[in-house]
Amino acid sequence: MSWALFSAGFATFALLYSVQPLLPAFSTAFGVSPAVSSLALSFSTGVLAVAMLVASSMSEVVGRKPVMLVALTASAVATLLVAVAPAWSQILGLRALMGLTLSGLPAVAMAYLVDEVDKSAVGRAMGLYIGGSAIGGMGGRIIVGVLGDYVGWRMALVVMGLLGLAAAALFWRNLPPSRHFEAQRPDLSALTRSLLRHFRDPGLCLLFLQGLLLMGAFVTLYNYLGYHLLEPPYRLTQAEISIIFLCYLLGTAASAWMGVLADRFGRRRVLVGTIGLMLAGILATLATSLVVVIGGIAVATFGFFGAHSTVSAWVGLRAEKAKAQASSLYLLAYYTGSSVAGTLGGFAWVAGGWSAVVAAVTGLTLAALVVALVLARMPPPPWMRQAG
Secondary structure, three states: OHHHHHHHHHHHHHHHHOOHHHHHHHHHHHOOOHHHHOHHHHHHHHHHHHHHHHHHHHHHHHOHHHHHHHHHHHHHHHHHHHHHOOOHHHHHHHHHHHHHHHOOOHHHHHHHHHHHOOHHHHHHHHHHHHHHHHHHHHHHHHHHHHHHHHHOHHHHHHHHHHHHHHHHHHHHHHOOOOOOOOOOOOOHHHHHHHHHHHHHOHHHHHHHHHHHHHHHHHHHHHHOHHHHHHOOOOOOOHHHHHHHHHHHHHHHHHHHHHHHHHHHHOHHHHHHHHHHHHHHHHHHOOOOOHHHHHHHHHHHHHHHHHHHHHHHHHHHHHOOOOHHHHHHHHHHHHHHHHHHHHHHHHHHHHHHHHHHHHHHHHHHHHHHHHHHHHHHOOOOOHHHHHHO
16 A cells, blocks of 8 residues: 555656746747746646546545546656647646646545544554655656756656556556445535535634645745746756755655654644744745755755645544545645646746745745644544544
8 A cells, every 4th residue: 555655646746746847948948938837837736626626526436546546547648748749738738637637646545545544643644645745746856857958858758657657557556445435326416515514614624725825835936946046146957956856855754754743742733843944944045055045945845745744634634524525625725826826926036036936935834824823723623522
């Protein structure tokens, strides 16, 4: 199970974010602005956010594994098609299609873990899955960024698509069938009611908002980092900038470690601490020293993945029923933040450069800190108190 979900997390986020280091290359190749170039990522995350509601509901009917396997395979094929698409409009269309196909994985994988893993170890298991996601996000960016400098961005995406197909094969062979999953009848009205029921819990609504704020800040930071480091006084190459994504290794460590700490000391304390780390790292990127900038990115990455791991597990534990739908609502907010803030950050970059981007990201992170402090004072829902 661990290897299968690790490979799924790796491939999902490698395929999704492989275009992020290519945004400056897209601006050059197709003559588009940074904000328009960012649509190659925002179209995927935007469609993904909405489509997960359907995919998670489908998984409640047909099962977790079939939905995840189809999602992973189709997304790898879509990446191969992006690599050969001749026009910018076609690339955006295929990236939107990829958001649709990938929708069958993130929320369903979280629900699978909550279903199959003992509650005392959910934080650790979720941390391992998100750790695989962090390595995938890092690996996809580094592979495509470095190869793009030497063999072109199209061939780099071909390599990424083939890796996605290999991950799908590993996932199919190694993920055990669900043992605790109970299929629902395909009742649209019942699925809709169970979906809307989650909004009755103010704590879940705040967790959904937390995902929007955290992801909006994090993606905006990385979307325009490449543009910043291509300029003076740094003048780094695309390959050199891609190496900075090794900071995602810290995200892997943070996901696993914070999952253990959350199980031991409580999610409230861990969430406030990780968001504080993220804020400190963001502010450090205002320095002119490249070493300090990279250190700030590393700290912000560690803080983000620790916070995301904590909130992801919290959503699954707080939802009484229809956990895949609860996870999909969290990820709806999460990827909405990525799409909207990630693109609007391009206008901040044009208006005021890196300092304007940092100001926007800092505002989102401060709002996330406020939400975390409110969550720390919020009691668990009645059903959790009754269950002890």
